[in-house]
Amino acid sequence: MQEEHDLVRRAQEYEPEAFGEIYERYYNGVYRYIYYRIGEQVLSEDLTMEVFVKAMEAIDTFSFRGVPFSAWLYRIASNLVVDHFRRQPSQSAFSLEEKLVATLEQPTTALESEFTHHALRRALSELTDDQQQVVILKFVDGLSNLEVAQILGKTEGAVKSLQHRALASLGRVLGEQGEATA
Amino acid sequence: MKRPLEQKLDACLARLAGGTDVEDVLAEYPEDADELRAALAASARMRELAPPPLQRRERKGKLLAIVAAHRRLVEATEGVVVEIKAGVPVGEIERHCPSALRSVVTAARYMCEVEPPWPSDERRRQDLERLRRLAARRRQARIEALPLRLRIAVGLDVCLSQLVCAARRVVAERNADQGYGSRRAEYDQAAGSAFGATATRAGGGSTGAGSYGLRLGVAAVPIAAAMTIALLATARMVVPAAASSVPGEPLYQIKRLGESAQLFMTFDPQQREDLRAQLAARRLGEMGLLRAEGLPVPERLLESWLLTSGGAGAAGGEPYADLTSEQRRLLADVLRGMEANEPGLGRRIAGAGDLLVRLEQDETAGAAVASPEGDGAADGQEPASADLRWSPRQQPRPLPGDDLGAVAGRSGGGEEQVENPSVGGAGEHTASAGDSGDVLGAVQVAPPDAAAGGGDGDPAGDPGGQAASAGGSEPSEPGASPAPGSGSGSEPPGAIAPPSAPGMGGGDPPPFVQPDPGPPQGSPEDPPPPGSGEAP
Numbered sequence: 001m002q003e004e005h006d007l008v009r010r011a012q013e014y015e016p017e018a019f020g021e022i023y024e025r026y027y028n029g030v031y032r033y034i035y036y037r038i039g040e041q042v043l044s045e046d047l048t049m050e051v052f053v054k055a056m057e058a059i060d061t062f063s064f065r066g067v068p069f070s071a072w073l074y075r076i077a078s079n080l081v082v083d084h085f086r087r088q089p090s091q092s093a094f095s096l097e098e099k100l101v102a103t104l105e106q107p108t109t110a111l112e113s114e115f116t117h118h119a120l121r122r123a124l125s126e127l128t129d130d131q132q133q134v135v136i137l138k139f140v141d142g143l144s145n146l147e148v149a150q151i152l153g154k155t156e157g158a159v160k161s162l163q164h165r166a167l168a169s170l171g172r173v174l175g176e177q178g179e180a181t182a
Numbered sequence: 183m184k185r186p187l188e189q190k191l192d193a194c195l196a197r198l199a200g201g202t203d204v205e206d207v208l209a210e211y212p213e214d215a216d217e218l219r220a221a222l223a224a225s226a227r228m229r230e231l232a233p234p235p236l237q238r239r240e241r242k243g244k245l246l247a248i249v250a251a252h253r254r255l256v257e258a259t260e261g262v263v264v265e266i267k268a269g270v271p272v273g274e275i276e277r278h279c280p281s282a283l284r285s286v287v288t289a290a291r292y293m294c295e296v297e298p299p300w301p302s303d304e305r306r307r308q309d310l311e312r313l314r315r316l317a318a319r320r321r322q323a324r325i326e327a328l329p330l331r332l333r334i335a336v337g338l339d340v341c342l343s344q345l346v347c348a349a350r351r352v353v354a355e356r357n358a359d360q361g362y363g364s365r366r367a368e369y370d371q372a373a374g375s376a377f378g379a380t381a382t383r384a385g386g387g388s389t390g391a392g393s394y395g396l397r398l399g400v401a402a403v404p405i406a407a408a409m410t411i412a413l414l415a416t417a418r419m420v421v422p423a424a425a426s427s428v429p430g431e432p433l434y435q436i437k438r439l440g441e442s443a444q445l446f447m448t449f450d451p452q453q454r455e456d457l458r459a460q461l462a463a464r465r466l467g468e469m470g471l472l473r474a475e476g477l478p479v480p481e482r483l484l485e486s487w488l489l490t491s492g493g494a495g496a497a498g499g500e501p502y503a504d505l506t507s508e509q510r511r512l513l514a515d516v517l518r519g520m521e522a523n524e525p526g527l528g529r530r531i532a533g534a535g536d537l538l539v540r541l542e543q544d545e546t547a548g549a550a551v552a553s554p555e556g557d558g559a560a561d562g563q564e565p566a567s568a569d570l571r572w573s574p575r576q577q578p579r580p581l582p583g584d585d586l587g588a589v590a591g592r593s594g595g596g597e598e599q600v601e602n603p604s605v606g607g608a609g610e611h612t613a614s615a616g617d618s619g620d621v622l623g624a625v626q627v628a629p630p631d632a633a634a635g636g637g638d639g640d641p642a643g644d645p646g647g648q649a650a651s652a653g654g655s656e657p658s659e660p661g662a663s664p665a666p667g668s669g670s671g672s673e674p675p676g677a678i679a680p681p682s683a684p685g686m687g688g689g690d691p692p693p694f695v696q697p698d699p700g701p702p703q704g705s706p707e708d709p710p711p712p713g714s715g716e717a718p
Contacts, residue, residue, distance in 0.1 A: 014321035016314035023310050028300075035298040045301045049309045056317060120296045123289075139293040142267060145260075161252075164259040164286070167293075171285025174292065 008069055012059050023052055026070055029141035030077050036136045037081045039121045047084065051077045071151045074137065078151070123173040131166035134159055190214055191221050198222060259286050266290040353442045428468045429480050462491035466509055469516050478523070479516045485531050507548065514541040 007025075010018035030051050035044040054076050062072055124132055130152065137148045145156045145163075152159070194207045204222055208215045232238075262283055265275050272291050279287060301309075325333060425440075427433040441461055448454045465487035472479050505513065517538040521527045528535020 011317075014317045014324065016317040016321075019313050019317045020310055023313055027306070031301065032298050041299045041301070044298075045305060045309075048301075049312070052309075052313055053316065056313070056320065117296050117298050120292055135289075135293060138263065139267075139290075160256045160260055163263065164256040167259060167263075167286040167289040168283075170293075171287070171289035174288060175285060 004069055005064065008059075008062065008064070011056075012062075014056075014059075019052070019056060022055070022069075026073050027052075029070070030073055032140045033074060033077055033136050034081060035117075036121060036124055037132060038084065039125070043084075047077070047080050050080055054080070067150050068147060070141065070143075071147055074151045078133065119174070119177055123170050123177060126173045127166050127169055130154075130162055131169065134162040135166040135170065138163060187214060187217065191218060194218055194222055195225055198225070255280070255282060258283055262287055263290050266294055349443075353446055356446050357442065428471050428477075429483050430477065458490050462487055465490065466505075466512070470512055473512065473515060473519075479520065481520060481527075481531060484516060484520065484534060488531065488533050488537075507544075510541050510544060514538065514545060517541065 007018055007021055011022055027048065031044060031048040034047050034051070035041065038044050038047065051073060055073055058076075062069070124135065127135065133152055134148060137143050137151060138145075143151075145159045148154075149156050149159045154162075190211050194211070197207045198204065204219070204226075207222070208218055211218055258280060262275060262279055266272075266287070272287060275287055276284060425437055427437050441464075445454065445457055445461070448457050465483055468483060469479050469487070472483075517527065517534060520534075521538065524530075527538070
């Protein structure tokens with residue numbers, strides 16, 4: 001924890017090395033979060049970079065109030081995703097890329113087939129926004145229920161309940177997708 | 183008293199509750215059927231909204247059961263997620279989890295196993311470089327946004343704070359063996375953070391110590407150097423003025439800081455030992471001053487003397503072995519005073535209890551052979567002040583590294599070039615002979631007036647090295663090491679002839695060197711002044 005405090009303090013002094021460390025430490029989690037919510041790789045890369053730029057612009061406003069720095073980053077990422085959807089409401093949940101890939105996929109059986117990230121992304125799109133966020137955050141960087149609750153502004157009990165419903169729905173959709181392609 | 187219609191309504195409701203049909207009930211009251219029908223319909227609606235207690239309990243029980251089952255599923259899901267993340271085989275999880283959670287297991291498994299398409303390394307490298315450039319640009323913009331004087335002030339503040347913190351850390355490390363380490367380290371951190379806070383306030387943002395100074399780069403170097411020189415010059419003026427201060431005075435800390443810096447700047451082991459001995463003598467002199475002025479001696483001063491007296495005290499040796507009888511008497515008085523004020527001195531300060539016992543034993547042994555001319559204690563006068571040849575606010579005794587020539591040439595003149603130790607200084611004269619002349623005169627006069635120390639020739643003199651040696655004394659050859667008081671012959675036999683101090687070798691002058699006792703009074707052999715070429 002102290003290490004994170006020192007890193008943030010250096011980042012607030014605009015040390016390039018500090019921002020480099022932040023980038024290396026949190027990039028994978030933020031990218032995975034954005035990708036599973038957006039579904040497009042290039043766009044996800046751009047938005048991920050945007051998250052760190054926004055973090056740099058607002059780093060002076062950050063202070064540790066019992067919330068880890070990663071929670072603050074994920075909140076920025078969530079806001080950017082919401083802004084993206086607001087800017088492009090006409091787009092369907094599936095990108096053109098995903099639709100094209102879906103037509104080419106030919107898994108053998110429902111459960112034996114290797115689910116690609118496209119299939120998972122399609123399944124995730126069937127969930128509600130809260131359910132998506134809970135599932136993605138829980139499995140992205142191994143965030144705890146408390147951390148997810150802090151990011152989403154919910155209680156731990158609510159996060160657990162959302163997780164159950166989300167995984168149950170996700171499992172059902174994945175099973176249906178597998179049966180449909182079988 | 184209910185009206186007849188109300189009584190009929192009650193009867194109808196009772197029959198409806200028993201399961202009778204509404205029309206059958208109304209058929210018994212044809213004349214009131216219309217009114218009763220509306221009332222019975224309303225009653226039926228109310229029953230739907232508020233079921234009878236039995237039905238309420240049943241439905242509540244069902245609801246609670248559903249909630250509990252959901253809660254169990256939620257907790258079971260959390261357990262499945264934990265097991266999946268921990269790497270438990272999926273087959274094993276599915277064997278013991280409820281069938282309702284099979285889909286949860288599947289979903290959790292794929293959430294863990296499926297990886298998104300990752301960006302290329304080139305893309306990540308480009309993003310990282312861009313981020314660093316942006317950070318550097320923002321940092322530069324922030325610096326340039328500050329007014330010039332503020333930038334200079336912040337840079338100097340940070341540079342000086344780094345300098346001070348670094349110096350204090352080194353001093354703290356050097357003094358770690360003296361028990362100062364932990365306290366000094368904490369002080370360094372506090373000083374560093376204090377300066378960092380200053381930089382933060384000046385910078386208008388959350389900055390740390392050293393950040394702006396470093397970033398100002400070359401522009402701050404000459405300015406910082408000039409400020410450092412000014413600081414050192416100021417120190418060289420302040421430290422001499424602080425040289426005669428005692429604990430409790432504002433400049434005492436500066437004096438100690440100067441001593442610490444001088445000790446730090448002395449690299450030769452022998453010179454370090456000599457310097458330690460001089461510093462121990464100073465501590466003893468300060469005790470004498472405080473006692474003479476009727477002030478309490480702080481325990482830290484005694485502790486400091488114990489730790490610096492040649493290192494032998496700290497190692498469990500005999501730190502008082504080289505003391506004169508008067509010095510020992512002073513120490514005994516100090517220790518007794520401390521013990522009287524707050525019992526348990528031996529527990530608080532390591533070695534103090536044993537030292538007091540030993541000193542008292544020496545006193546007891548030496549009382550029987552006390553000089554007939556008496557010493558200070560015998561005459562009832564304050565031994566510490568007079569016998570120590572003390573005059574407050576005197577110039578300090580020069581220490582190794584100062585200009586030794588004038589000190590060594592003490593023989594002829596009545597004046598002496600008194601050197602004041604300064605921070606890192608060596609051989610610089612900060613006090614002229616003329617300034618010290620009156621002081622020396624006072625020193626010279628004091629011994630004859632004070633019957634206490636004059637007769638026995640016991641050069642209890644200047645254990646702290648503060649008093650300047652008076653002129654007119656017979657010069658002593660460098661390297662001669664008469665025992666303190668041995669020349670007068672009045673040294674009580676019980677006094678321990680001081681052996682050579684540790685590390686000083688045979689024939690070296692004793693570490694606690696007394697000032698010249700003035701006109702020879704049975705003291706044909708005066709100890710050499712300190713620093714007068716006594717290096718072995």
